């Protein structure tokens with residue numbers, strides 16, 4: 001789970017349209033939030049990912065559901081409230097279900113909370129750092145083995161392998177032969193790894209956590225600093241990637 005920036009408000013949702021849509025939901029049970037003027041900006045703000053588990057929603061066999069943070073069952077007046085709508089996968093939406101965050105325990109709202117303040121990842125599993133994090137992991141079942149832990153492991157192991165390769169290329173540059181080709185290989189490799197942890201990639205919190213905790217990465221950063229290769233561009237990418245970390 002990473003922070004989702006809600007920096008847009010659809011013009012489709014005016015006080016008048018919201019009142020009419022809320023009335024329509026209350027009368028007919030119509031899924032009034034399933035409108036492209038709502039769905040498209042929701043997908044855009046979460047980088048096409050589920051806001052809870054970070055699975056990509058535009059892949060084959062997956063699609064976005066709109067989760068109501070204040071559940072529809074108890075808060076029908078908020079069914080079309082923009083700030084109550086969370087882009088979610090079917091699994092997370094169904095698992096959270098009608099959990100009432102105000103009476104049954106608050107959960108992390110990734111659009112207002114910073115998940116890394118409340119969650120920790122160890123061995124591809126997510127743990128709460130506090131009661132809010134523990135409850136969120138428990139209620140949304142963020143450690144489903146096949147569906148979530150295994151995909152995180154695939155991402156994490158690929159990042160670890162890629163970091164080892166960059167380290168070996170850098171060692172060769174330092175100890176064997178300082179060619180421009182080797183330097184470019186190291187720089188391209190490192191940029192590719194850091195880009196895996198940017199908010200638009202699946203399971204970016206996992207990639208960021210693995211990078212942040214990996215001794216090879218610490219070695220690479222140190223060696224690049226000594227060589228004068230740690231540019232402001234790479235430093236910006238480093239910070240943009242590692243702020244997703246749940247380390």
Ligand SMILES: [Zn+2]
Pocket residue numbers: 050051052053054055088089090091092093
């Ligand atoms: Zn999900």
